[in-house]
Amino acid sequence: MTLSAPLPSSALSGTAPLLEVRDLHAYYGQSHVLHGVNLHVNPGEVVSLIGRNGAGKTTTLKSIMGVLRSRSGQIRFDGHDLTRLPSHRVAARGVAWVPEERAILGSLSVHENLELPPARPGGWSTERAFEAFPVLRERGHHPGSKLSGGEQQMLAIVRVLRSGPRLLLLDEPSEGLAPVIVQRIGAMLQELRQEGLSVLLVEQNLKFATRLADRHYVFVDGQVVDEVLAHEVESRRADLLRYLSV
Ligand SMILES: Nc1ncnc2c1ncn2[C@@H]1O[C@H](COP(=O)(O)OP(=O)(O)OP(=O)(O)O)[C@@H](O)[C@H]1O
Numbered sequence: 164m165t166l167s168a169p170l171p172s173s174a175l176s177g178t179a180p181l182l183e184v185r186d187l188h189a190y191y192g193q194s195h196v197l198h199g200v201n202l203h204v205n206p207g208e209v210v211s212l213i214g215r216n217g218a219g220k221t222t223t224l225k226s227i228m229g230v231l232r233s234r235s236g237q238i239r240f241d242g243h244d245l246t247r248l249p250s251h252r253v254a255a256r257g258v259a260w261v262p263e264e265r266a267i268l269g270s271l272s273v274h275e276n277l278e279l280p281p282a283r284p285g286g287w288s289t290e291r292a293f294e295a296f297p298v299l300r301e302r303g304h305h306p307g308s309k310l311s312g313g314e315q316q317m318l319a320i321v322r323v324l325r326s327g328p329r330l331l332l333l334d335e336p337s338e339g340l341a342p343v344i345v346q347r348i349g350a351m352l353q354e355l356r357q358e359g360l361s362v363l364l365v366e367q368n369l370k371f372a373t374r375l376a377d378r379h380y381v382f383v384d385g386q387v388v389d390e391v392l393a394h395e396v397e398s399r400r401a402d403l404l405r406y407l408s409v
Pocket residue numbers: 191194196214215216217218219220221222223365382
């Protein structure tokens with residue numbers, strides 16, 4: 164293996180990363196927006212991508228998921244090369260994506276959203292979803308489009324958990340939500356982490372990201388320019404705020 168970028172911390176600790184992204188470049192038509200992104204997620208880790216609007220965080224998630232196919236570099240997941248796979252095959256390997264726009268079926272009820280298609284073996288059942296978010300049980304017969312933003316986010320997350328993923332890609336899960344809902348979603352992600360799920364999270368809400376994540380990658384202009392560990396957040400808060408300020 165040739166390594167032009169610094170060795171990831173996982174290589175130093177001897178843990179094989181679950182996800183490893185090397186020298187990722189991505190394009191929208193002629194527009195080159197990711198310029199050699201390197202990052203990794205270890206098994207059971209929650210990792211955040213932070214940075215200003217337009218820095219390339221969402222594009223990184225889309226590239227990993229195979230939704231954006233115009234990309235080069237290497238994306239390895241659980242020892243398999245995902246780089247050239249379409250999104251449905253990335254999903255079949257155990258990666259799930261909750262986009263910023265919360266992909267739920269607006270005309271179908273909460274129940275139908277949780278039952279179509281049926282959960283895979285090892286994935287979350289409807290009952291489990293209702294235990295995690297009892298409000299979804301109360302709203303069971305309401306169409307997805309009539310739910311509040313927080314309820315839609317909960318539904319979007321539990322919908323993708325029905326496939327039993329090992330890595331969850333979450334794009335701005337706290338955006339536009341009331342603090343109490345943000346707290347509930349954070350608590351659920353903590354529970355999922357304890358069960359061994361890994362999470363790669365794009366987040367503008369620094370408070371939410373720093374409460375949850377083990378590590379943070381800072382994006383500037385389509386590149387990772389810094390990595391901040393959870394225990395460094397306090398001492399590096401001024402740097403983090405500077406990276407995020409406009
Ligand atoms: N569909 C698209 N077509 C063309 N350019 C795009 C498209 N989506 C994003 N871009 C551009 O790619 C760059 C990276 O955008 P991206 O959405 O990945 O940033 P981000 O860090 O997630 O920020 P945000 O929070 O604003 O989504 C930006 O310059 C953006 O304008």
